[in-house]
Every structure is written in C-alpha cells, then in structure tokens.
Amino acid sequence: MxxxxxxxxxxxxxxxxxxxxxxxxxxLARLFLKSFMGDTGLMLGHYAEVLTGRGFLEAFGNSLLISSVSAVVTTVLAFILAYAVHYCNLPGGYKGFINRAAVAPMLLPTITYGFAIIYSFGKQGLITQLFGTQLFDIYGFNGLLLGYVIYTLPVSFLLLSNTMSYVDKKFSIVSRIMGDSPFATFVGTVLRPLLGTLAASFVQCFFLCFTDYGIPASVGGEFEVVATVLYNEMLGSVPNFSRGACVAMMMLIPSVVTIALLHYLEKYNIRYNKISQIEIRKGAVRDAVFGVLSALILLCVLSVFAVIFVVPFVDEWPYRIRFTxxxxxxxxxxxxxxxxxxxxxxxxxxxxxxxxxxxxxxxxxxxxxxxxxxxxxxxxxxxxxxxxxxxxxxxxxxxxxxxxxxxxxxxxxxxxxxxxxxxxxxxxxxxxxxxxxxxxxxxxxxxxxxxxxxxxxxxxxxxxxxxxxxxxxxxxxxxxxxxxxxxxxxxxxxxxxxxxxxxxxxxxxxxxxxxxxxxxxxxxxxxxxxxxxxxxxxxxxxxxxxxxxxxxxxxxx
Amino acid sequence: MLEIKNLKKSYDGVTILHDINLAIDDGEIVSILGPSGCGKTTLLNLVLGLADADEGEILFQGENVLNVPMEQRGFNIVFQDYALFPNLNVYKNITYGLRNNPSISTRQEVEDLIDLLGLREHLDKKIEQLSGGQKQRVALARTMVMKPKILLLDEPLSALDGVIKESIKAKIKQIARDYHLTTIIVTHDPEEALTLSDKVLIIQNGTISQYGKPDDIIQKPENDFVKEFILNQLLIKKNNIFTLFRQGNEPKIAAQVG
The missing domain is CATH 1.10.3720.10 (MetI-like)
Known part of the structure; x- marks a missing residue:
C-alpha cells in the first residue's frame, strides 16, 4: 500500500x-438489564408493576398531552417571531432584538424558569401584583405549559429562522407574477417549504418537554409527568432502582420515536445553497401585526424573568420591598x-x-x-x-x-x-x-x-x-x-x-x-x-x- | 524518462484503466486528454502515488516506483481547486514546504520563482483576496519550491477564462523549459492539450486511443474517436473563428499574451 x-x-x-x-x-445496557432484573433472574415483573401501578399511566398520558400542547403553542409563536424577522419590513435594530431575545432563555437552567413563574404569576408574584389578581393557577398544567413554551421557544425559533433564511424568496415573486392571491402565495411559498421544519420543530419541542425535569420539579404540582415519577423512583422517599430503570426505559420509547421522526422529516427539508436577498414587499398592516405580536410574545417571555432581577435585591419579597x-x-x-x-x-x-x-x-x-x-x-x-x-x-x-x-x-x-x-x-x-x-x-x-x-x-x-x-x-x-x-x-x-x-x-x-x-x-x-x-x-x-x-x-x- | 507498462486499475471490480503503455522523455510536456469519466484523473493519481495500481509498472529513470510511497516518489501536483491554505498568506503558502525541509530550495530560488510567476506584489495577501489566475500561480510556485522530479497538473486551466488562460499556458511552458521539468497535464479541452504540449495522450474508455505529437494527431488521427470528438470539435471552433475574422473584418490590434 x-x-x-x-x-x-x-x-x-x-x-x-x-x-x-x-x-x-x-x-445503557446496564440500565436495560436492571429494568428486567428481579429476585429470580430476568423478568417483566417491574414493568407490570410500573404499568399497573397507580399514577404511572396517568403521568405518561399527562406527559404526552402537555408536551404536545406545548409543542404546538411554541411552534406557532416561534413561527410568528421568525416571520417577523424574515418576511416583514421592520427596523433592523428591532429584528436584532427579536433574534437575541428569542434565544435568551437558553442561558438559564429550566429549573429557574419554574421559580420565575412562581414569583411572577403566583399569589404574591410580581405580575400578579401588577394586575391586582392572579391570572391563572400556576401549579399544574398552566405553569408547565408556560415553562415548556419558554424553554422550547429558542430551539423552535432557531430551526424556523434558519430554514426561512434559506427559503428562496424569489418564488414569492414568481407566485405573484403568476397571479396568485396573497393567501395562495403565502401557503405556496412560505408555508409549504417550511412544512418539514414546522414538523421538526413540533417533534423537537415535544422531545424536550417530555424529557425535561427542571420545570415540573418546580411548578408541576399535582400534575405528575414521567420526569417527576422517574425522579421520585430514583431519589424519592422510597427509592426503587429497578422500577426507576423501567420508567427510564419507558421514557426512552417516545424519545426514540421522536428522533426517528426527525430523521424521517429531514428528507422533507428543502436545502438551498445560498441565501437570496430580495426586497420584502411593502405591507404596513402585516408589519404592524407581526411587529406587535412579536413584541407581546417576547414581553411575556422576558417579564417572567424580570422577577429574578428583582427578588434577590429586595429585603423580603413581597412584604418589605426595599433595595438591598x-x-x-x-x-x-x-x-x-x-x-x-x-x-x-x-x-x-x-x-x-x-x-x-x-x-x-x-x-x-x-x-x-x-x-x-x-x-x-x-x-x-x-x-x-x-x-x-x-x-x-x-x-x-x-x-x-x-x-x-x-x-x-x-x-x-x-x-x-x-x-x-x-x-x-x-x-x-x-x-x-x-x-x-x-x-x-x-x-x-x-x-x-x-x-x-x-x-x-x-x-x-x-x-x-x-x-x-x-x-x-x-x-x-x-x-x-x-x-x-x-x-x-x-x-x-x-x-x-x-x-x-x-x-x-x-x-x-x-x-x-x-x-x-x-x-x-x-x-x-x-x-x-x-x-x-x-x-x-x-x-x-x-x-x-x-x-x-x-x-x-x-x-x- | 517516465515509462508506464501494462498499467491496470479497477475499483470494486470495475476496470477504470487497462493496457496503458507509454514513455515520456525528460522535460516534455504531455497532456492527458479525454472526456470526463475516461480515467485520465485516475492515471494522474497512479503516477502521483495517490492510488495503487492493480497491475503493471511505472518506471522513473529505469526504476519501478509503483511501490514507493507518494511522498517519497518526489513527484508533485497542483490540484484543480489549488488546495491553497486560507489561514496562511501567499508567501507562507509558497514557502510551506521549506518549514519541513529548509534546504530543498535556496532563498534565491524562491525569489526567482516569485518573480517568474509575477507574485511579488501579492506576497502579503490572503488567499481569498486572489483571483483564479493568481491562485493558480501561487499553487504552481508552492509546488515548484519542492523541486518536483515530475510536475502534475490537474485541469490547470479549466477554472480560468480568456487571456488569463493564455498567460498561465505561457507560464507552464516557460517553467517546463527553464527547469527542464517533465510536466503531465490532465485536461478535457482539445485546444488546450494540442496547443500546450509536446505530446498528447488521448484516453477513451480506460485505454489509450492515440498518443503522439499534436501535428500527428491533427494529420493522422488513428481512429473515429479522435476524428469525431477531438478534431471535429476543433474544426467547429476554427470555422467559427474564421467566420468572425473573415476577409475585411480583421481587428486592428496585434495579439498579446501575458
């Protein structure tokens, strides 16, 4: 040779x-074996125990539900933000702000989100005080939804924004010249090329929500999800490693499915080699709508975090509000x-x-x-x-x-x-x-x-x-x-x-x-x-x- | 003298090259000409040592070099895309090989190459600031510093246009002459091959179609492939040019190269 x-x-x-x-x-192999290991060698006893036990199936259902709802909400919100950046005539500085603010939650641990939600929307929360009344019950579904949405928004935004920057904007010119209605143009040249990414965003957000522990740890309340069950089996008051291993294996199933889906969806991703820069069509109403919607979304996200800049610097929230x-x-x-x-x-x-x-x-x-x-x-x-x-x-x-x-x-x-x-x-x-x-x-x-x-x-x-x-x-x-x-x-x-x-x-x-x-x-x-x-x-x-x-x-x- | 005897190469059971026999004299420029997929780049890689032959011999100055590793063969190549290092400036690219082997070229020899290839004013530039022709000259200089025993050029002109192409052609000829350097060029363009080289090796379907001087190929094409695909193409070009430059329509300038 x-x-x-x-x-x-x-x-x-x-x-x-x-x-x-x-x-x-x-x-991983060890975990797999552990989930089958009983007193008398390999068996399915733990699985039977976990599956028929109180709470697990409910938690599993809860996880599926909350993760799906969160993924849909996040993807819609992220789409609005990305659309504002790539398809609207907004000032460059504002677009820069959207780009940065949308990914800001990535810099904090999810466990913080939960506490921020408690201190914003809880009974004594910052935002509750501003509104004079508690907007919704934070423990359980609502709190989880809010937390998951904030958690997954950056990922979804990055995915959608990236694809949008590569979608050939010249197609929308062609579509208009061919006499399509604005709606048909939108569907044909924005939504259709993005379908793969939208689906990928849903799947990715679902995966993140399903497997996150930080958010349910703080605002889950009575609403049990798989992650909290798993934690309690392993490190709770009565740990049972074998059952924990089973739950871990069960958590793996949706994960494997979602990643397989992601791979499958990759085929539907449109890949353009270069970014085509064209002038965005004038549309004052569109710009106003998406500009304001983006501002609202980001305001909601950032307001949740406002509290972490306030609480540690006052005497005793919310009773003695004095800088210290x-x-x-x-x-x-x-x-x-x-x-x-x-x-x-x-x-x-x-x-x-x-x-x-x-x-x-x-x-x-x-x-x-x-x-x-x-x-x-x-x-x-x-x-x-x-x-x-x-x-x-x-x-x-x-x-x-x-x-x-x-x-x-x-x-x-x-x-x-x-x-x-x-x-x-x-x-x-x-x-x-x-x-x-x-x-x-x-x-x-x-x-x-x-x-x-x-x-x-x-x-x-x-x-x-x-x-x-x-x-x-x-x-x-x-x-x-x-x-x-x-x-x-x-x-x-x-x-x-x-x-x-x-x-x-x-x-x-x-x-x-x-x-x-x-x-x-x-x-x-x-x-x-x-x-x-x-x-x-x-x-x-x-x-x-x-x-x-x-x-x-x-x-x- | 470079001699190739009964060379054969296949990939996964598919024969790419077979029955390749030829001899190249020292200091000759030889073009390997053929359509894409004919095996010409494979032949270049075999000579370079980047690929292993299945059968046959490659003799350089009488010694079989087929089992000599690429880096010890002493041949060198300029790739089609130049493979310049973008993190280094022009001068550091040219002198890259000196860091491993400081004695291979003297300072004066390097300076001569820089002047010969007209690179003096570009030495501090980044690679990305260069035009295609400038990149080609930098790549040539970098390879020449290594004093190759044989210079291999993979499609050296295909990325260049117009007068730049002609000026690089002139440089390649000058280098081969000044350094008495055996030069093997891969190209798919008959005009390039026939105007640049002492001999042309036409390859089709993995074997030699004709090997000879440009004059012989024009005067005595040995088969239909050479006639129909090589000469016919040149005739069409010639006729087009003649139509443009017909009597009374001649431009009022003289041709200049370089």
Missing amino acids: NRRKENEIKGIFGLVVLVFLIFLLIP LEHVISVFSDNSLITVCRNSLIAAFLTAAVGSLTTYGAALTTARSHLPGKVKQVIENISLITNTIPGMVIGIAYMLVFSGTPLQNTLFIIIICNVIHYFSTPYLMMKSSLTKMNASWETTAMLMGDTWLKTIVRVVTPNAMGTILEVFSYYFVNAMVTVSAVIFIAGARTMVITTKIKELQYYTKFNEVFVLSLLILAVNLAAKSLFHYIATDRQKVKVKKTARRPVVSKSIS
Whole structure:
C-alpha cells in the first residue's frame, strides 16, 4: 500500500469509540438489564408493576398531552417571531432584538424558569401584583405549559429562522407574477417549504418537554409527568432502582420515536445553497401585526424573568420591598455556595474543552479520512444515539454503573456525562465545517513533507477555529444550565449550581436560587460575548485586509 | 524518462484503466486528454502515488516506483481547486514546504520563482483576496519550491477564462523549459492539450486511443474517436473563428499574451 495508513486517525477513532463504549453503551445496557432484573433472574415483573401501578399511566398520558400542547403553542409563536424577522419590513435594530431575545432563555437552567413563574404569576408574584389578581393557577398544567413554551421557544425559533433564511424568496415573486392571491402565495411559498421544519420543530419541542425535569420539579404540582415519577423512583422517599430503570426505559420509547421522526422529516427539508436577498414587499398592516405580536410574545417571555432581577435585591419579597444587596452578599460569603460556583465553572470549562476535542476528533474521522464507510457509520450512529437519550436516562444509567466506583462523586463523571449528553449537535457543526474544507489539503501538505498531525495543526485546525469556538461556547453554556442528568450524579462535594438550586428549593431559600440563577446568566452572557468577540475579531482582521486590496490587480507580464 | 507498462486499475471490480503503455522523455510536456469519466484523473493519481495500481509498472529513470510511497516518489501536483491554505498568506503558502525541509530550495530560488510567476506584489495577501489566475500561480510556485522530479497538473486551466488562460499556458511552458521539468497535464479541452504540449495522450474508455505529437494527431488521427470528438470539435471552433475574422473584418490590434 502506497496510500497513507492513517494510523493517527485510526487511533483517534479508537479512542472516541472507547469513550462512548464505556460511558454510553455499557451504562445503557446496564440500565436495560436492571429494568428486567428481579429476585429470580430476568423478568417483566417491574414493568407490570410500573404499568399497573397507580399514577404511572396517568403521568405518561399527562406527559404526552402537555408536551404536545406545548409543542404546538411554541411552534406557532416561534413561527410568528421568525416571520417577523424574515418576511416583514421592520427596523433592523428591532429584528436584532427579536433574534437575541428569542434565544435568551437558553442561558438559564429550566429549573429557574419554574421559580420565575412562581414569583411572577403566583399569589404574591410580581405580575400578579401588577394586575391586582392572579391570572391563572400556576401549579399544574398552566405553569408547565408556560415553562415548556419558554424553554422550547429558542430551539423552535432557531430551526424556523434558519430554514426561512434559506427559503428562496424569489418564488414569492414568481407566485405573484403568476397571479396568485396573497393567501395562495403565502401557503405556496412560505408555508409549504417550511412544512418539514414546522414538523421538526413540533417533534423537537415535544422531545424536550417530555424529557425535561427542571420545570415540573418546580411548578408541576399535582400534575405528575414521567420526569417527576422517574425522579421520585430514583431519589424519592422510597427509592426503587429497578422500577426507576423501567420508567427510564419507558421514557426512552417516545424519545426514540421522536428522533426517528426527525430523521424521517429531514428528507422533507428543502436545502438551498445560498441565501437570496430580495426586497420584502411593502405591507404596513402585516408589519404592524407581526411587529406587535412579536413584541407581546417576547414581553411575556422576558417579564417572567424580570422577577429574578428583582427578588434577590429586595429585603423580603413581597412584604418589605426595599433595595438591598444583603442576599447577594450572603450568597457570596457562604463557603459552600462558593464551592458550588467553582465546581460549575470548572465543570463547564472542562466540558467545553473535552467536548470540543471529542467532537473534533470524531468529525475528523468522518469528514477528513479515508476510513471505510462502515467505520464512519459507527460515529454517525453514536451521534444519533446521544441525540436520542434524554439527560435523565443517562444520569440514571451512570448512577447505576458508577456508584461505588472511584468515579462516583467526581467532577470527571459530570464532565463526561455532559460531553456525551450534548455530543450530537456540536459534532454535526464540526463535521459540516470540516466537510466544506478543500479535500486536497492533506495530500498537498504531505507532498510538502508534512505528517498528518502537522497538517492538522498547521492547516486544518486554524481554518476550523471559528467552528471550534462555537462548539466550545455551545458546550460551555449547556454545561452551565443542565439539570436533568447531573441531578443523579452530583455528589455532596461535586454539587454544581443547578443541583444546588434544586437543593435550595427543598429548603425554600428562593433568594439564593435567584442569585445563583443570575450568576449563571451573567457567566453565560460573558462567555458568549467573549467567544463571539474572539470569533468576530478574527473575521475583522480578514475584512480589514480585504479592504486594503488594490482595486486593479496587475496582470502578469 | 517516465515509462508506464501494462498499467491496470479497477475499483470494486470495475476496470477504470487497462493496457496503458507509454514513455515520456525528460522535460516534455504531455497532456492527458479525454472526456470526463475516461480515467485520465485516475492515471494522474497512479503516477502521483495517490492510488495503487492493480497491475503493471511505472518506471522513473529505469526504476519501478509503483511501490514507493507518494511522498517519497518526489513527484508533485497542483490540484484543480489549488488546495491553497486560507489561514496562511501567499508567501507562507509558497514557502510551506521549506518549514519541513529548509534546504530543498535556496532563498534565491524562491525569489526567482516569485518573480517568474509575477507574485511579488501579492506576497502579503490572503488567499481569498486572489483571483483564479493568481491562485493558480501561487499553487504552481508552492509546488515548484519542492523541486518536483515530475510536475502534475490537474485541469490547470479549466477554472480560468480568456487571456488569463493564455498567460498561465505561457507560464507552464516557460517553467517546463527553464527547469527542464517533465510536466503531465490532465485536461478535457482539445485546444488546450494540442496547443500546450509536446505530446498528447488521448484516453477513451480506460485505454489509450492515440498518443503522439499534436501535428500527428491533427494529420493522422488513428481512429473515429479522435476524428469525431477531438478534431471535429476543433474544426467547429476554427470555422467559427474564421467566420468572425473573415476577409475585411480583421481587428486592428496585434495579439498579446501575458
């Protein structure tokens, strides 16, 4: 063989597969077995017990119902926001605001949403006080709906906005020239190309709602959902791991179905290569309607969060409303809370570092090697599996496998858990970026004496730096806000901010909850702007140099 | 001298190339000409060492190099899309190979190449700021710094238009002459092949249709493929041009290349 043997890439592939074998497949297999394991070997007893037991089927039904309703509501709202951005003549600044405000909830943990809802719409809530009366009962269906909608709005908006930017707007010109009515034009050139994405948005939101633990933990009330049942089986007053494992397996079923649906729907996604920029048709009424609707939606979302900027800074909500920094100071003088913050920062930073390396390595094997298709498919399947597994299921699987090992109660296990839980999206970002790069770089560089590793360091990595930073930022923010998986594996010494919030809820220390939430928000905002700055700073250098380019370039002579 | 004997290559049981026999003298420019999918790029990859042959021999200066790994063969290639490194400026692209092998070209030799290819004023530029012709010249310079024993060019002109194409053609000829460098060019354009090279290798359906000097191919086409697809195309072009430049309709300028 003259061809390069690609030993380095085989090594990377081996490492990646090994990590996922130990930290994904084995724990899942263990969970699967556990759900069948009885006193007398394998049996279906636990399933029978769970399915016929009081509450589970009801919770399952509740989960299906609330997740479906939330997904529909979110998708409609996100459509309105995205439509306002892409199809209306609104001021650029306002569009920028919509773009940023719509994704803002991503920077906070879901468990905070619930408390924000309580403090906004509860009996003594900020918004209740403004209106003079409680608008609706927050515990149960309504509170969950509100929380889920806020939680899934960013994802749905990003999906729809992305597709809308690629939908060829010239079709609407053609449609109008052909004499279609405005409604027919709307259906034919906006709604139809978006059908796949709308369905994907519904499915994705459904999945997120179905598997989230943070929101029902705070506002679920008597309205039991699968996530709360699962938590109570594992960490409740009478834990039963086998039954918990069953519930986890049951949670997996809708997850697998939704992800399978998402893959199926991908076929219906229209892919255009370039974004066509055309002038949007004048329509004052349309602009006004969508401008105002967007403002209302975002006002509702942001008003829920207003409370976290208020409550921690007053004496005692809602009885003594006087500005004070007492709560903030007390949080920062509490040594245990400082440890928690330090844990969170370390975990988020290392998750980002390890996650970027892992996804980069995995993407190199699929995008820039000549390994056989079957080998590459292994990585693709890993990505698919991580996309399917809810965080709670990973957390429980880890709890079963790593309890009693030296890995129990370490930051290491939290970091690995995050890296694996959030693997799919950054891997796909990385792969897409590496695939777009020139396929001949490695050969060319090798002909100039490079080893493979040298080419990766000198050429591929510098050109992938923008995406690597994005991936780093994605992992960092998600590691800061994640609740569902870490709640099962964070120990007393390795408590992170989100799990501490859960604990503080138990002691009804809501001031601390909000101070910590604000801290997460501040860290995430700082991190995002830092990565954004680094990424655009690199671009600016390019732009400046382009600007210096002489207008007329001399031909060779 | 590069000799190819009984070369055969197949992928997944489908024969791409078979019965390839030819010899190329030192310093010659040879074009491999054929329609897309005929196997010409595969032949280039076999010479380069990027792909392995099933059977046959590739002899360079009398030695079989078929089992010599690509990077040790000492041949070099400029890919169709140039494969320049966008994170490095023009100068760093040109001198990329020197970092691994500082003694391969002297400073003076590098400077000469920069001047020969007219790149002096572009050295600090980013790759994305260059035009297609400039990129091609940078890629050529970067490869020439490595002092290849054979220079391989994959469709070097197909992304370029008009006068730029002619000027790059002139540069390729000049390099082959000045450096006495054996140059093998893959192209699908008969005009390019016949006006650029000392010899043309016409490939069809994975084997040699005709191999000879441009004059021989024009005067003595050996088969219908050469006649119908190669010469016919050129005749149509020629007639079109003649119609444009018919008596009394000649432009009042003289042709300039480069």
